[in-house]
Amino acid sequence: MDAMEFFRNSSGNWRSQRTTHHLAFRRAETGTSEIFVEALGADDQKIVEICEMHDCDPAKAVGGAFVRWESAMAWDKEDENHEGTTVFALIPDEDNPQQGLLLRERGYAEIVPIAGRYHIDEEEALVLVTEYETMTTIERFWFANPDMRLRTSTVQRFGGFNTATYCTEMRVKEENTVSASPAPAYEQFCGW
Structure with missing residues (x-):
């Protein structure tokens, strides 16, 4: 499997259950998300635009994905908004198409255009x-089966781990999607 095939396999609607461990506070927070993924071909205008945004030659891109999400976390305040969209563009290394440059118009940990690295592991x-200015994020996505995707992520700030997140994402039919709602605040009694 290559990264573009991974995006094609991820296309569709997903419902995500998330637990984020705030390591410094030794607390866990739960949440839910509705996620939509659309694989984009190399010639898609969104891919061309994000390559140009990052001063990369669009001809080197093999495609990417458009992602939209709507999320809610247990500790949310009324004015917090966990909705958004982003575009990913894949530019594989010339000597190894299993890894390369990942261009984003919006980062995972900071809402700024960012370029990172991707690879398909064993x-x-x-x-x-x-790598951001003040932090590093590592995200790992894999399929347990075609309709269940798992995801882990860590955010490392100032040389130490700040958060670790685990998500279970289930594919859903478009007519069955619902708005995300916060999960019970079980962190009050389970610590982390």
Whole structure:
């Protein structure tokens, strides 16, 4: 499997259950998300635009994905908004198409355009590593079966791990999607 095939396999609607461990506070927070993924071909205008945004030659891109999400976390305040969209563009390394540059218009940990690295590991998981000015994120996505995707992520700030997240994502039919709602706040009694 290559990264573009991973995006094609991810296309569709997903419902995600998430647990984020806030390591410094030794607390866990739960949440849910509705996620839509659309694989994009190399000639898609969104791929061309994000390549140009990052001063990369669009002819080197093999495609990418458009992602939209709507999320809710247990500790959310009324004015917090966990909705958004982003575009990913894949530019494989010339000597190894299983890894390369991942261009985003919006990062995972900071809402800024960012370029990171991707690779497909020995278990056919997609691994994304993004270096920001003050932090590093590592995300790993893999399929347990065609309709169940798993995801882990860590955010490392100032040399130490700050959060670790685990998500279970189930494919859903479009007519069955619902708005995300916060999961019970079980972190009050389970710690982490």
